[in-house]
Amino acid sequence: MSDPTTSRPKPIRKAVFPVAGLGTRFLPATKAVPKEMLPIVDRPLIQYAVDEAREAGIEELIFVTGRGKTSIVEHFDTAFELETTMASRGKDLSVLDDTRIKPGNLVTVRQQVAMGLGHAVWCAREVVGDEPFAIFLPDELMVGAPGCMKQMVEAYNEVGGNLISVLEVPEEEVSSYGVIAPGAKISGSLTEVTGLVEKPKREEAPSNLIISGRYILQPEVMRTLENQEKGAGGEIQLTDAMARMIGTQPFHAVTFAGRRFDCGSKAGFVEATIALALERPDLADDVRAAIKKLLG
Template structure:
């Protein structure tokens, strides 16, 4: 393991956003699911904000057909800004959508062959640097954000890291679960194995993988030669499992909340939860909820 003084910083992040979003049809027929709004920001914006907070400079979007709206969201909208400026509207609301020139890169995943394949499609841009991965469907809410917590841990131990969350034991069969080794701290645990959707009685822990990763570039070479796994797809979990024992591998227990915005109920839950935290909306939303629930 390299020392802290020579360890390469996490400057790049991969966002696999090529999925079709079929669970949200017909809403996603012409609009990428990542552009569906949680209140007044599209889902992808929350992931990008989290990346920037963690000091990530270059955003790599792995896209597919019909995903141009994601890239356009982070482009400069001259007509909109000119109109708003002419009407003395506050342009600061658009600040989060502005990306420095050259800091947004897109690559195309032509064939849907799984998460591992989507990550592998970014290999030329990632190069020989460690990099982060964000699954935007997994909305992580905390202060500091999930990736900032992970980068802080990476600066301590290096190697590969995944974010995990504790869930009730009866839920472990729905997720990828880690087999924990030595605990470095209350939130940092060595990973000795990864188990995909184990039976409750066979689960090595109740710590589930939760959609944020920091991986060394060697994972790309593993993905290069890896065959298809579960579902006939190239699985990122399989590639990570091969790296355990060859490189340091740790889990960071996220101090925050996770919303599964890949499901309709999770999407609604995230919207309500964030609305209840906003001073400009909270009272009205509570009143609406009481009225709807008949309280």
């Protein structure tokens, strides 16, 4: 878990992006277009997650893909014809800067059969190797300054071990999420995790801190997932594997200082689009006027 030469935790250089899902909740839009490529304003959803990873100092991006997902990888490739045409017309190419990944820094692995988030993460085991790594669920759009993963990496550099991002929600909402059981050790945004509970009844929830789609895990989780039995929905659940690691390694939650948008739901997707458009100086006035017109 740590670098013996410095006593500091090993750096987080790799991130896994499970992007093999079918996106059925957004059909028919996702029949031919991956849900991760649906735009929030003018950037595909996957771009926000990749930008967040880069801000946190992560170098190697590992996409766990499936059939019909090639456009995700192509988005981060060099578009020779497009760029040549734009350059010949005097167009500004800087709009494409964030879509370029250094050669060798993007790796794809295949999840041939949809068997759950835990299985998707396990598919990246050979690329992750014996290093701690991050996981990003692109459906969860996390907006903050600094970004969620950078906040987590800063906390990880202090405590090492395993970390998950959490958000505080009203108690009446806890039954819709996975929540943490907090330990006695709480320091600022860091909370010790003693257990994980999936969608508890309100009166039985150990806290109102929900798991929110960002993780830093030690490589031992891959060995746990190797032997993980199927859980909820008949799938291999990452939450089950993490729960088995609690008590054997340090485990903390980081309360994210920022906003979360559930872009796996249509309402959340629309909310994110409006919220981010209102933060854009080139769009805010027109969007605000359009909203007033629609509501009037």
